[in-house]
Amino acid sequence: ILPILEAQICPVEESADDCQPMENWIFGCNCRSTFSKLSDECKRKPCQAFRAFRDNGAAAINSLRNAESVREAMTVIVDSIVKPVGHALCQCPGLVDSSLSCVQNYDGMFFEMAEMDRSGFDIFRSSADWSSMKKVMRAFLSEAWCGEVDGANCIEEFAKGYDVMAQFIDDTIAGNDV
DSSP: OHHHHHHHHSOOOSOGGGOOGGGGTTTHHHHHHHHHTSOHHHHTHHHHHHHHHHHHHHHHHHHHHHOSSHHHHHHHHIIIIIHHHHHHHHHOTHHHHHHHHHHHTOOOOHHHHTTOOOHHHHHHHHHSOHHHHHHHHHHIIIIIISOEETTEEHHHHHHHHHHHHHHHHHHHHHTOOO
């Protein structure tokens, strides 16, 4: 299944004008077009994320499964998902608008290929306030996630916060005074 997904996430066509619906059935041509407008570095981020998961996902899942505490599990999640995704979004904030536009203007054939009912998805698409969603995400990235405060990288500071929260949960479960 990974080669099938890779062909969808890491297409070989050079131009969005070359988009063939059957070759882009998961994301669709609208999504491909939206991402093609990003800088070269940014349009490669989804493929880089997929390949990182392909190459490291099994080890991360095993580490998560073998975690002996919430704190250990949270460390795996933060190191393998939160930090890499956070850094990618900060390097390429256009990924937010592109990703939301992919959902908003979805023309892929995933539901048909998987023989799934898409009515709930379509209701969500038609009722979501996309403009507000994009504004909130952009503000979160620029004001909270991607900044620096007193020389400290906010993503790293958020990671420390997740660690404290996980330790609190572990202490609570163990009956320790928190």
